[in-house]
Amino acid sequence: MKNTISARVADFLKNYPPFNEVADKELETLSGQISIVYKVKGEVIFANEEEAHPCFYVVHKGAVVLTKEPDDEVVDLCDEGDIFGLRPLIANENYKIGAKAYEETILYAIPIAEFKPIIQEHKAVGTFLIESFASNTRNPYSKSYRGKLYEGSVPTEENHLTNNELLDLQGVHYSKKLITCSENTTIKTIATTMTDRKVGSVLVVKDMLPVGIITDKDIRNKIATGLFPITTRATNVMSSPVITYPIKMTITQAQMAMMKSSISHLCLTIDGTPNTEAVGIISKHDIMFELGNNPAVLIKAIKRANGFKKLKTVRRRIMNLLQGYLNQNIPLTLTSKIISELNDACIKQIIKIALKRMTTSPPVNFAWLAMGSQGRSEQLLHTDQDNALVFENVPREQLEETRTYFLELAKIVTKGLFKIGYEYCPAEMMASNPEWCLSIAEWKDRTFHWITNPGPDEVLLSSIFFDYNLSYGDANLVNELSAHIFETTEKYPVFFMHLASGALQSPSPSGFFRSFLVEEDGEYKDFFDLKRRALMPLIDGARVLTLSHQVKSINNTAERFEKLAELETNNEELFLACSYATKALLKFRTKHGLLHNDSGRFIALNKLTKEEKIKLKRSFKTIKDLQELLKIRFKVTNLLG
Amino acid sequence: MDLFKKRKKNYPDFWTEYEQKFEKKISYDLPDIRFVVFDTETTGFDYDADRVLSIGALSVQNNSINISDSFEAFLYQHFYHAKNIEIHGILQEERQERITELEALIQFLEYIGDSVMVAHHAGFDRNMINHALNRHGMPNLLNKFLDTSVLYKRTLIKSPLLPVKAQYSLDELAEKFDISKKDRHTALGDAYITAIAFMKILQKLKTKKKFSTKKLLK
Incomplete structure (x- = not known):
């Protein structure tokens, strides 16, 4: 059925391969047969070994994580426009991987029966599918990357191996938006363009063909040294000839190529020779981004991001970095x-x-x-x-x-x-x-x-x-x-009493026999609310105490307690314990949040190890001591136990 | 049982067929329920004087919209307000194939069956359809109705810091739920926005304590 909605679906699909190869009319017909499926974060789309659905999926909004048995290793994260769950339909087998909504997601479910004739009719569609099956999707999120997460750590032997294998397979991502100039452009104009576009190189082209490249280095070596005036033309400064490569190259190949010619930018052309049109540039930065998650690279990537979508991918890498830090027990x-x-x-x-x-x-x-x-x-x-x-x-x-x-x-x-x-x-x-x-x-x-x-x-x-x-x-x-x-609070000290009593309102973490108190109803029935019962009392306590000491510009709870320990030497021990407990709880929360891809606020107690439970309970003692101190100091009378 | 009660009126076949669909018991198992999310574009807001120009509807079942099971009808109406045409962009000359009001109603009843109807500010769309039915000698729709503007309010947290507004427009919902407003002000386009918002709202309501499908449909 063709209508407003199927037309909208077709509009979306035609931006992504292999649908861009399909004629408009067929795509509209196909779109009329599609289902739009809404999945809540964490919801399973299909499980490993499940019988294949009669349709495959395209992510319209959100993201889907694909995992492999036995230990749910992440094999890929599918973003808007990515296809998944197609291979088993072609091979007539059960799913070999599991798929889950990584965030709130809207999927297009495309019936295979309607799609098969399209594969047969359009050779390009078939080729795309065969290629993507053969190369296996790129997976920067797989386990083998963890060794690289923290600079300076030595990857284990085993990781090292798989890592190399992966890099050999992975196609490199390159900038498709070329910044170019002609041989006659002045260096000043070029430098301005490079600054505006935040790039480190400009390709010099003649009749669409690459004839030279100008990088930051050229400007430093040949202009800033006075060798050429700032008004000189590109042709005098550019490095020529350009070293060119074909588009289909892997990360390892690109790295090797840069090392071989000791250059920082590769020019990609249609057939790999300088006699065909230039289609992309790979910089050292692109490869660094592809390879690793280190803060410096990420900061650079953030500053270069000119749209929200790009930032989103960087944010995901920040999460990977965080996971790596936690795994390696960085303080x-x-x-x-x-x-x-x-x-x-x-x-x-x-x-x-x-x-x-x-x-x-x-x-x-x-x-x-x-x-x-x-x-x-x-x-x-x-x-x-x-x-x-x-x-x-x-x-x-x-x-x-x-x-x-x-x-x-x-x-x-x-x-x-x-x-x-x-x-x-x-x-x-x-x-x-x-x-x-x-x-x-x-x-x-x-x-x-x-x-x-x-x-x-x-x-x-x-x-x-x-x-x-x-x-x-x-x-x-x-x-x-x-x-x-600060001025106002000093004049109205009664405010502190109210703030302190607010800090004491958080429900208690443990019962009379030191058992955990869990939520009694709602979505998180029988879960432990780590934020409200354990973290909030510490956060609120630190706030009122530092405010009353007129401590400026320390916002972090753990740091606030450290400062308090300094100011009140007689309570040093308690405050240091509070600082430690805050950090421990925060780490606990973060670990659980990453594990379940949520905020980590609610903890399933039956999933905790004995050691974790003991750790948690130790922090409760500190919380109780802190609350006692607040009660006495701010003369809070209307108390909850 | 009213087996022996005589019907007051002889309704046409399409109505009796529609009526019969309500005889079977409805399921309260959420994945079994077919929701029809719909919207009407009209010449104005007066139930008696104004007319329906188009109806767009989608079916939502088990969190999935099957596009092949959607409904879009453009009605032929003699009666026109020039003002309204500007908003909705529906022009009499436009190439869309138009059908008579009665034909549209017959098709619509056939399409909706005993589904649970969902619309944003549902009262308006329901009344518009009911008035059209009445004009052709039919009684009101028999379906259960849900209003996304009412349901949305139930998802909001109760906090002294958050004043609840009396009305939430479809635009506001689209913003909140990050839904594209590209086809706003076409019946099917608005129905689509409502459908996505409805699924998201339903999810939020499901996580609340004491949620039951029976209560939802009451």
Whole structure:
């Protein structure tokens, strides 16, 4: 049946191979037979050894993870436009791999009966399928990569082997958008283009054929040294002839080629000789990105990303890096510093992209604040986004106009964050909400109100907001606001009592006989709520204590406790224990989150080892001691046990 | 039993066939239920004066939309508001094949059967169809109805920090659930957005405590 929806499906499919080889008419007919399937995160699409479905799948939105028995090793992650589950249908066998929704996903299920005639009719479709089956999809997520996750670690013998095998098979990804110039272009123009496009090389072409290449190095060696003036033409500076290779090359081949000629860029042409059109460039950076996850490469990749989609793939690699750090037991302090740094860079980049998408530049200075776990630099996994925006004071008549501008900006940013994996805040605590997008004067009024009228809502709001951290923009605005908050709290010390009592509201982690207390109903019945019962009391406690000590600019809970240990030597032991417990719990949460691809908040107790349980319980003792201290210090009377 | 009660009126065959489909017991097993998500484009908002210009519908079963089981009809109406045409882009001259209102209703009843109907602000679409049926001497639709604007509100967390709005537009839902708005303001395009939103909403509701299909359909 041909209609609006089947036309839309066909529009999507024709962007991806092998459907791009199919005639429009046939594709529309095929689209009319497709089912659109919605899968929740973690839902199984098919299991290993299951009988093949009568259809194969194309990812429309989201991502699907393919795993292999025996230990569920990840063999591939399918993104928008990727096909999976087709091979068993052609080979008439059961599934040899399992497929699960890696995130919330929408699939197109294409009936094989309708697709088979298309394979027979279009040779290119058949060839594509045979090739993709033969080469096996690229899998940068497989186990064999873990050895490479942390620079300096020695991969084990076994890993090393599989790694090499893989690299030999993997096709290299290259930039298809060529930046080119002619022989007569001046070096100044070329350098400007390279800066604008953020590339390290420009290809010099004549009649579409590559005749030379100019890289950063050429500009340094031949222009900056004074050998040639900045007005000289490309032809005088370029390295020539260009060393060319065919498109189909593996990572190892590309590496070898660069080493052989000691160059950092390879030019790819249709047949591999300089006599055919240039179609792509591989830089050393591309190969580094392909090979490894190290923070420096990732930061560079983040800064180069010019769209949300690209950032999303980088974010996935950050998760791989995190997994590697945890596997290798790198200290959590270091791990969370690096990961937070990378997360921060992602947010900054998103804001930069958003600013570019606005038609005008911001009317006044502003600051983007991360709140909650991101603000405390404790966010290792994808969690909800909590953020706020503060802008400079403007005359009253311009206030709403200015707010409208920033709300629009915030809308793009929060959408970008959503696209790369941060869920929207269910309570709308986001800068795109007019309540969280205020001028500095409005924020001062607002925080003043919270501190001087500390009801339950105000305390809750303060505890979320007061962990803010500057993500992007004007630091002066943030400092001004912080100074105001400290001044006000000093004048109204009763606020601390309320904040402390808020900190004591978290339900207790363990019962009378030191047994775990689990959730009684809802989606997570019988799970242990690690965040609410164990982490929150520590986070809340650290916040009220550091605020009362007027400690500025330390947001991280573990670091706050370390600072407190310094300030109160008589409680040093407790605070150091708190710091340790925070780190241990955070690591625990992160490990579980990565294992189940969620936020790690809810823990299935029956899946824990004895040792893990003991570790957890030890931290509960520390939490109880901390709560005692809060009760006495802030004279909290209305207590929960 | 009303076996001996005489029918007040002799309805045409297509209506009695439709009516008969409701005689069998309905299943409360969620994967068994066929939902029909639909939308109408109309000449305006007056149930009596305005007319349905097009109906678009998709079936959702077990979290899957089968495109071959979808419905799209453009109606031939003498009655036109120039204003509305601007919004929906439906022009009388357009090449879409048009059928009479009665023909569209016959096809629509055949298509929906005893499915559970879903629409955004369902009351409006339901009334529009019912008024059209009445004009042709038929009674109202017999199906159960769900309204995504009502269901969506049930998914929101209860928090003093989050004021719940009285109305949530389809645009807002599309934003929240990251659904493309490309075919907005065509009946089938809006039905598609509603269908995806409906599946996502249903998933959220399922994770709430005390969820049961029976309650959902009440």
